[in-house]
Amino acid sequence: MNPTATKNFNTSEIDASCxxxxxxxxxxxxxxxxxxxxxxxxxxxxxxxxDMFADCPLLTYGRVQAAANxxxxxxxxxxxxxxxxxxxxxxxxxxxxxxPLVPVVAANIWHPxxxxxxxxxxxxxxxxxxxxxxxxxxxxxxxxxxxxxAISAVATFGQRQNRELYPSHWFLLAALxxxxxxxxxxxLFLVAWPVRGVAQVAIDSWFANNLVFVxxxxxxxxxxxxxxxxxxxxxxxxYYLALFSFWTLTLFGTWxxxxxxxxxxxxxxxxxxxxxxxxxxxxxxxxxxAVKTVRGSDVSCKGGSLCxxxxxxxxxxxxxxxxxxxxCPQISRVTAFTWFGPAQVQxxxxxxxxxxxxxxxxxxxxxVMGFGLPFPKFVRLQHWLFMLGIVLWAGSLAVGxxxxxxxxxxxxxxFADSTGVAxxxxxxxxxxxxFLLLGSLLFAANIFVMTLKWKLALLKSLLAAVKAxxxxxxxxx
Amino acid sequence: xxxxxxxxxxAFIALGVSWCGFVxxxxxxxxxxxxxxxxxxxxxxxxxxxxxxxxxxxxxRANGCAACxxxxxxxxxxxxxxxxxxxxxxxxxxxxxxxxxxxxGLTKNEADAASDKITAAGGSVETRIVPVGxxxxxxxxxxxTVATDFLYDYPVQVGSLRAGPDLANIAVRAPDANWQLVHLxxxxxxxxxxxxxxxxxxxxxxxxxxAPSPDALQFPKDFAPPAGCEIMPTPEAKQxxxxxxxxxxxVPLYDAPFTP
Numbered sequence: 001m002n003p004t005a006t007k008n009f010n011t012s013e014i015d016a017s018c019x020x021x022x023x024x025x026x027x028x029x030x031x032x033x034x035x036x037x038x039x040x041x042x043x044x045x046x047x048x049x050x051d052m053f054a055d056c057p058l059l060t061y062g063r064v065q066a067a068a069n070x071x072x073x074x075x076x077x078x079x080x081x082x083x084x085x086x087x088x089x090x091x092x093x094x095x096x097x098x099x100p101l102v103p104v105v106a107a108n109i110w111h112p113x114x115x116x117x118x119x120x121x122x123x124x125x126x127x128x129x130x131x132x133x134x135x136x137x138x139x140x141x142x143x144x145x146x147x148x149x150a151i152s153a154v155a156t157f158g159q160r161q162n163r164e165l166y167p168s169h170w171f172l173l174a175a176l177x178x179x180x181x182x183x184x185x186x187x188l189f190l191v192a193w194p195v196r197g198v199a200q201v202a203i204d205s206w207f208a209n210n211l212v213f214v215x216x217x218x219x220x221x222x223x224x225x226x227x228x229x230x231x232x233x234x235x236x237x238x239y240y241l242a243l244f245s246f247w248t249l250t251l252f253g254t255w256x257x258x259x260x261x262x263x264x265x266x267x268x269x270x271x272x273x274x275x276x277x278x279x280x281x282x283x284x285x286x287x288x289x290a291v292k293t294v295r296g297s298d299v300s301c302k303g304g305s306l307c308x309x310x311x312x313x314x315x316x317x318x319x320x321x322x323x324x325x326x327x328c329p330q331i332s333r334v335t336a337f338t339w340f341g342p343a344q345v346q347x348x349x350x351x352x353x354x355x356x357x358x359x360x361x362x363x364x365x366x367x368v369m370g371f372g373l374p375f376p377k378f379v380r381l382q383h384w385l386f387m388l389g390i391v392l393w394a395g396s397l398a399v400g401x402x403x404x405x406x407x408x409x410x411x412x413x414x415f416a417d418s419t420g421v422a423x424x425x426x427x428x429x430x431x432x433x434x435f436l437l438l439g440s441l442l443f444a445a446n447i448f449v450m451t452l453k454w455k456l457a458l459l460k461s462l463l464a465a466v467k468a469x470x471x472x473x474x475x476x477x
Numbered sequence: 478x479x480x481x482x483x484x485x486x487x488a489f490i491a492l493g494v495s496w497c498g499f500v501x502x503x504x505x506x507x508x509x510x511x512x513x514x515x516x517x518x519x520x521x522x523x524x525x526x527x528x529x530x531x532x533x534x535x536x537x538r539a540n541g542c543a544a545c546x547x548x549x550x551x552x553x554x555x556x557x558x559x560x561x562x563x564x565x566x567x568x569x570x571x572x573x574x575x576x577x578x579x580x581x582g583l584t585k586n587e588a589d590a591a592s593d594k595i596t597a598a599g600g601s602v603e604t605r606i607v608p609v610g611x612x613x614x615x616x617x618x619x620x621x622t623v624a625t626d627f628l629y630d631y632p633v634q635v636g637s638l639r640a641g642p643d644l645a646n647i648a649v650r651a652p653d654a655n656w657q658l659v660h661l662x663x664x665x666x667x668x669x670x671x672x673x674x675x676x677x678x679x680x681x682x683x684x685x686x687x688a689p690s691p692d693a694l695q696f697p698k699d700f701a702p703p704a705g706c707e708i709m710p711t712p713e714a715k716q717x718x719x720x721x722x723x724x725x726x727x728v729p730l731y732d733a734p735f736t737p
């Protein structure tokens with residue numbers, strides 16, 4: 001049950017087999033994290049000075065906001081998650097990565113695909129559907145790249161020495177099934193052969209919830225359930241609770257996402273609200289697993305990977321509770337149409353998923369590369385920047401959202417008052433975004449310098465091989 | 478558990494069930510929707526938007542307007558109100574009676590009781606259906622938004638955040654094309670403290686030729702462009718304004734009845 005058992009095998013070979021694919025995935029991801037946060041910052045500037053980008057269509061709020069969200073989700077979250085997944089599969093299978101060239105090719109399709117999509121959004125060519133804004137060409141590239149990585153992941157999974165499945169296996173395997181299904185459904189029904197009228201709203205809501213809540217939860221929790229036991233040196237508490245949280249999450253979590261206000265048949269938002277209430281069960285189970293696994297361990301995290309994973313798991317519980325609260329009719333009377341919704345999404349993407357992934361990458365990358373991080377002190381610094389940043393950013397959006405909702409719900413209050421009160425919180429939140437951007441720069445610095453070091457070493461050994469004096473036997477006389 | 482296939486199958490079923498619920502069912506239930514008839518009228522609703530307005534929806538999409546604006550009016554319920562249409566032959570009796578009765582914010586039964594009393598006294602009345610709700614009190618619409626309102630739209634832009642006001646009935650509130658265009662060019666000129674970014678890139682500043690163009694924007698005094706210049710809307714700006722002027726959901730439908 002305990003993943004640390006794999007240490008008896010020759011892990012350095014397993015790790016080395018992941019090197020090139022993981023660098024290809026993480027390098028682009030680190031870049032997109034910086035770009036996405038920079039775009040978020042550009043978007044929020046409109047709330048400081050409305051006419052800042054009045055003459056620049058590329059940076060108008062509606063475009064740059066969508067570009068930022070997509071860069072973070074498709075640019076950072078998914079490739080980082082897939083890279084970590086490949087490594088976990090190789091480790092759990094106690095075998096080298098299968099078809100290592102395939103994910104390298106896939107990464108080189110994925111990241112340019114994201115670039116095409118982000119540029120298209122900025123040029124005004126978004127599809128207009130939330131979380132599916134990428135244009136058609138870019139979607140095809142992403143879909144193909146995902147399938148390629150899935151092939152390598154499943155092949156690695158198939159090679160496993162020990163037939164027993166770990167809890168991380170269930171979550172990560174399900175994520176491999178989820179994305180192609182929801183992404184193809186959304187693209188076929190909304191972009192390729194669009195359905196009529198508000199059925200578009202239902203399908204887009206279903207897709208967005210299954211991607212931003214369920215997919216990120218599957219990969220993030222699958223990773224956390226691997227690293228929490230590994231880093232604390234204690235077994236996961238417990239196997240059956242993890243199994244229970246997996247089934248309840250996939251059964252109930254998939255039905256959330258339809259807002260009560262949406263102009264859809266009432267049964268849909270009613271089903272969504274009921275599912276949200278039931279999703280409380282897996283969220284509680286995740287909290288219990290995390291607390292029980294970590295408790296009693298004498299390992300102190302000191303701003304290292306364990307701190308990241310612990311904070312990220314706590315952020316998941318909070319973000320899921322916010323999502324459940326939003327689906328409750330009494331609460332949604334206040335929070336609907338306010339900044340509370342974006343606050344939950346930012347907490348899910350940045351507070352939960354990004355932090356878990358950064359922690360995992362900091363833990364696994366030195367093993368994969370065979371040498372230490374170039375700036376080990378950045379890890380602790382980034383952890384503080386991210387924690388502070390996410391609390392300020394998501395926190396002020398959430399509080400601002402509630403304040404806005406109170407005013408919005410009272411018809412005697414002028415509408416401008418509701419936006420005015422939110423504006424103050426948005427401006428405070430901007431500092432949080434700055435901290436996050438700074439943290440992401442530290443992360444990118446570590447990844448890029450590491451890649452550079454490895455490439456230089458590669459070049460050196462190549463040069464040495466070329467310069468080496470030929471053996472007499474090879475010299476033709 | 479040793480079987481990867483078992484996990485796959487169970488996850489397949491879990492996602493498949495929700496797919497049937499939130500993808501297949503809405504396609505079957507809503508995907509074949511047709512125009513609806515307007516209550517107490519021979520009209521049908523909605524009509525296809527004009528060509529410019531249809532193109533304007535694409536400008537609305539391209540610039541991500543839905544990031545800040547919703548197009549959905551919430552309704553908390555329906556109330557009845559009784560309106561006296563004639564005092565009949567005994568005006569004093571009827572008006573005395575009316576002054577003692579509560580005639581607004583009634584349930585159906587209360588409204589029936591009140592109208593019975595007034596009719597018995599010789600007056601004649603009309604019972605009206607009035608939607609109630611926070612958005613409706615704000616004047617953002619006469620009734621809630623329903624599926625039919627979006628029948629011809631692609632992509633449907635319902636929005637989820639109100640950093641700006643709801644636009645489901647913006648054409649009812651601001652039916653003037655020049656107002657819409659000036660507001661797009663300089664929102665703060667018309668709405669004090671507006672947080673909306675100006676969309677100056679949808680307009681062109683040019684020197685006035687022989688005569689001012691009839692298409693040029695008409696500004697309030699303090700915001701007029703420099704002398705000798707005029708602000709011309711680009712085709713995109715005109716299309717966007719046409720789309721905004723097509724946003725009116727103000728007819729009673731079977732799903733959302735009210736007395737006009």
